[in-house]
Amino acid sequence: TKRFGAVRALGGVTLDFPAGQVTALMGENGAGKSTLLKILTGDHQPTEGHVVLDGERVDLASPAQARAAGIRIIPQEPEIIPHVSVAENVYAGSL
Ligand SMILES: Nc1ncnc2c1ncn2[C@@H]1O[C@H](COP(=O)(O)OP(=O)(O)OP(=O)(O)O)[C@@H](O)[C@H]1O
Ligand SMILES: [Mg+2]
Numbered sequence: 001t002k003r004f005g006a007v008r009a010l011g012g013v014t015l016d017f018p019a020g021q022v023t024a025l026m027g028e029n030g031a032g033k034s035t036l037l038k039i040l041t042g043d044h045q046p047t048e049g050h051v052v053l054d055g056e057r058v059d060l061a062s063p064a065q066a067r068a069a070g071i072r073i074i075p076q077e078p079e080i081i082p083h084v085s086v087a088e089n090v091y092a093g094s095l
Pocket of ligand 2: 033034035
């Protein structure tokens with residue numbers, strides 16, 4: 001769950017990202033997709049709930065901690081780096 005003041009951006013969301021699979025997260029504008037990802041990247045802290053990675057509860061209190069846990073996000077346009085590879089986008093900031 002994530003609240004921004006009176007706005008409830010996420011309400012009791014639970015989902016798994018199984019290893020070795022591509023998972024598509026879809027929803028209408030304002031559904032909470034970016035908010036969920038920002039929790040996984042340590043940009044936001046959940047109001048309630050937690051993240052489990054490889055069976056261990058992880059503290060994603062900052063973007064640096066999320067990166068150290070191996071979590072990377074490629075933002076949507078226009079924030080991608082168009083002239084480099086997908087892999088280089090994934091590891092931007094670590095090269
Ligand atoms: N920093 C913030 N402060 C207040 N409300 C916010 C904030 N960030 C997101 N919200 C609100 O939380 C809800 C979810 O927004 P979010 O951006 O996560 O949706 P989204 O699924 O990524 O939408 P889109 O498809 O438009 O990118 C919306 O009602 C949005 O207005
Ligand atoms: Mg979004």
